[in-house]
Amino acid sequence: MSRSSLAGWMFAAPAVIVLGVFFGLPVASALALSITDFDLYSLADGGNLRFVGLGNYIDLLQTPMFWKSLWNTTYFVVIGVPLSIAVSLGAAMLLNAPAARFKAMFRTALFAPVVTTLVAVAVIWRYLFHTSYGLVNYGLGQLGIDPVDWLGDPRWAMPTIMLFAVWKNFGYNMVIFLAGLQAIPHDLYEAARIDGASRWKQFLHITLPMLGPVLLVVGVITVSGYFQLFAEPYVMTRGDPLQSTVSVLYFMFEEGFKWWNLGRASAVAFLLFLIILAVTTVMLRFGRKRQMV
């Protein structure tokens, strides 16, 4: 082995070993765990462990709570992601407008929620959206709207969590969109204006296509992040009311660390991974196809 090759391995080894032992190995074991009936008894004595093949997976597909959590998570992704991307893009376009003043200050203000601690701001939102003494209901009351039981009504709990997630995250994608918008050549808009294209047409035929690749990346990252919903329901609703905010990861957490069904919980984790992989792959395929036309 040459000196350079040896040095290369020496430098890469510590990080690669950490990733291998504390990520690679657990991921591989998760697959193995998911085809066993690992539970509280196996935790005490490994002799109780049995191989169950696809039993956990088949079992899950017959568990109403799993389907409910999958439906809740899908609801969160299908409404939350487009909403979040629309707000991010809108904010980025406002910041990119030549007429905008104090751009650096506004950007910092809009980005601030991104760096805050999720648990802490979720607690804040819980009070702001409180039915009787929350400021949101008080404000709505001033407008003559009856109080809404935001986190206590099964119809409203998930939409409230969506609003919270959008508030917390939109700044992140906004910064990425802003960089993308700044890279669009101004002559394009100039030419479109001379041709008499309306503002909406300019957005449809210049801004969106030019942002295409960025939109695709942001979409994929956001979808995969939103599928991993956990801390928001954990802090804001504990999965209630009527289990309307139990997400797949929340279900996995309860199965694994409350009931100690680690085999079943691993199967949940793997199913979620496969779902995320399938959805993002379809998005990438679709994106590539569109760009070729």
Add this chain to the structure above:
Amino acid sequence: MTREIGQSRWHPWWINGALLVLALVSLAPLLWMASVSVMPAGEATHFPPPLTPSRISFDNYHELFARTGMGVNFANSLLVSLAITLGSLLLNTMAGYAFAKLRFVGRERLFQVLMAALVIPAQVAMLPLFLLMKQLGLVNSFGGVIVPALATVFGIFLVRQYARSIPDELLEAARIDGAGELRIFFRIVLPMLKPVLVTLSIFTFMGAWNDFMWPLIVLTDQEHYTLPVALATLSREHIQDVEMMMAGAVVTVVPVLLLFLVLQRYYIQGLLLGSVKG
């Protein structure tokens, strides 16, 4: 600033008004948190809900640290976040440099494997990782939080992107002069990587400080909780004490918010480097 033709007709009032509304919505919950945290106990639940305290009181903070032991949790968070930041900075930088500048057998293949691993959600690893930590005796210890975070694919990738701009001639010249690889790394490479090291430090520190799910799993008693875990637990027991909870939220949020305000240029750069070019 020149007036760009494509956008000149946007009414300046409309744009700045919309930005102002967005900024208010973004900051209002944080301002409300700060305001309630200095209200006398019980005031926030009056009707109509007050926006500002009738008098400034720091009793909530006193009570928070005296009664709930939040000071310990603050120290835990600081210790864990600093250890993760320093440790992973060293490991990720060494690996990132190796992937960018040192030719070694299997380099490209290994890098592809690391990149592919990015699609796997961290939660997939958590259940077996817990069992592994149990075997190693690291459950309910800071080591259980720190050790798995000592290297990240994102960190390696970030350093690699940046280190590729270091000229090979510079490294070769040092080798011809007889400098060892370690010496080259610490004396030549590290100083050149300074900007990306700052970026990576902020990212890592904030990530570690804000992390919730894994510390919640691996830390099992109050004494060892980091701030987010302690706050989540506290919010279950003291849900009626709005003012004290908000003091807890301030203590948790303000350190990362300040860090961001001071070093935001580096933070935004890292964000763009990590996602758009990735």
